[in-house]
Amino acid sequence: MTGQQPPVEIDTSKPHTARMYDWYLGGKDNYPVDEAMGRQMLALDPRVPVMARVNRAFMQRATRWLAGQGIRQFLDIGTGIPTEPNLHQVAQEIAPDARVVYCDNDPIVLAHAGALLRGTDEGVTEYIQADVREPEAILEGARKILDFDQPVALSLIALLHFVSDEDGAHELVGRLLAELPSGSHLVISHATSDFTPEESKAATEKLKAAGVTLALRSREEFTRFFDGLEPVEPGVQVPHLWHPELGEPVPGQDDGVIPGYGAVGRKA
Structure with a gap:
């Protein structure tokens, strides 16, 4: 970690997805x-x-594959909270020479970074404190650490x-990818x-009432994020089925369908 970070103020009056995720994972950096x-x-x-742990395990396997x-x-x-x-x-x-830039918008993540x-x-x-809805700020900060003439894995x-x-989810991804070179x-x-349509609808309404957006997308809508990219086998999958040989299974991941997708694509 390089550089000094300013003091942070944490809003504990409403839930934050990073801290909820920490609670799901059994962490202690969350509030009532x-x-x-x-x-x-x-x-x-x-x-x-289980879904939270499956996502973490997918990240680890994808990173392991990319580094390989x-x-x-x-x-x-x-x-999220480390x-x-x-x-x-x-x-x-x-x-060991890999260069990694983390980015999150929750001050509690900054406090632990x-x-x-x-x-x-x-x-x-x-570490950069910025929101995904601020792609220019993210790119500006990342350029100070990463060489955008060489491939980058955007996670x-x-x-x-x-x-x-x-908020332009697909456009934001496109903007970030546009700055990355071939091979990224x-x-x-x-x-x-x-x-799980009924459970998902109820969850969306609960979070909306608390001021949290939940935009659950179909397989087709998810796949759109990879338009123009070369899919990495096995393509779009339920996350725990993406190269399971590269990590350890998460207990409970096979108890019914984990309602999510995971994929990796390469920029030609």
Whole structure:
């Protein structure tokens, strides 16, 4: 981690998705308002903590695959509260010289970044506080750390279902990809209502009432994020079925369909 970060102010009056995710994973960096909303989500679908762990495991396998393919630069947006192993730890275990830039909009993530996002001496690990809806700020910060003349893996794990079509989710991804060179990769996991329409509708309404957007997308809508990219086999999959040989299974992941998709695509 390089540079000094300013003091942060954390709003604990309403739930935040990063802190809810931390609660699902059994972390301690969350507040009663996050736990309360998390419990409401559990009442609608008790698999939510499993889904959170499945997403983390997908990120780790995708990162392991990318590092094995020679990718040495990673831009992870929607990082969340650090939970080991983090993306940089997975990448730098394979490639100690890997350069990783994390980005999140929750000040509590910033508060922990300096202590927890420490990489190898050979590599670089840095953090940007910005929202995915601010692509220019993200790109400006990332350019200070990453070489945009060399391939970059853009990672958006369990993030885009919190970005509505009105906020231009597909356009934001396109803007970020436009700056990345040939050989770069896009990694996304995303919740869907395809398998659990009633539970998903109820969850969307609960979160909306708390001021949180939940834009669950169909397989077709998810696949649109990869328009113009070369799909990496096995293509769009339920996340735990994407190269399962590259990691350990998550307990409970086979108890019915995990309502989400994961995929990796390559920019030609």
